Amino acid sequence: MLLTLGVLGSLTLASSAEAGPRNRKAAEEHGEIANGPPPWMTHGEEVRLAVVDNFLADGNTLMALDILRQMRVDGLDGPEVDLRQGVALRKEGVTSESERLLLLAQKRMRGDPRPHAELCILLADLQRLPEAIDHCRQATKLSEDDATAWNNLAFLLLASSELEEALDAAEEAVRLDATDPLFRNNLGLVQAALGREEQAFRTLASTMGKADAAYMVGLTIERSDDIESARRWYDKALQHDPNHVATRNHLAELDGDTDEPESPESTPFDLPEEP
Secondary structure: OEEEEOOOOOEEOOOHHHHHHHHHHHHHHOOOOOOOOOHHHHOOHHHHHHHHHHHHHOOOHHHHHHHHHHHHHOOOOOHHHHHHHHHHHHHHOOHHHHHHHHHHHHHHOOOOHHHHHHHHHHHHHOOOHHHHHHHHHHHHHHOOOOHHHHHHHHHHHHHOOOHHHHHHHHHHHHHHOOOOHHHHHHHHHHHHHOOOHHHHHHHHHOOOOHHHHHHHHHHHHHOOOOHHHHHHHHHHHHHHOOOOHHHHHHHHHHOOOOOOOOOHHHOOOEEEOOO
């Protein structure tokens, strides 16, 4: 699942307004609400936490929250419950309570990188980038081999124009996991932002078509107001694919041929959510 940072705009997940009814309907279809709680809901903490993790991974935050509520009723209210409830509430858009619970989990789980990783995502979603970066840094210190944490740090440093440190973090993410195309994409974006255009193009072209890669390089360069260089990359995108829709639409906007704003989906900046 991805969090999308629109040109440094709001990070969003799936619409929280739709999550509750959708999740409840799915749960009712499986008989999990209408017929009462299944047997595992009365099992021990580890079993129930594992089930919560599965529901969160599937986007079923309603059932996850129901189980966590029952766990608290049963006296199981440790930091692992705080952490997962904070994650579930973030997914539902209840950000203030999510932050409170994640901070509580952090205090109760000294040395565990997970609360920091989740706070990084939450605070980035709230556009509190300096605080988000601090938590991302803590996550990488506590789990130096976590490629996702390094990638998230690189992403937010790029968003904050701290490019040299962003490059170090992005390279570390790719060193730890070169198979993830998102990590390589973000490395390519940092390279482009630093003016290493050809290197960025090669990195991006390793995960997408050459027209898409050239377009992404152009978008990144354009953020630094270098329109002339960006246009060269848009032209290169059209050389690889004369019918590349995103490039043609964007050039029309630059030339004033349309009054429609650029779609947020066209931005290259993506942050993966912690599992």
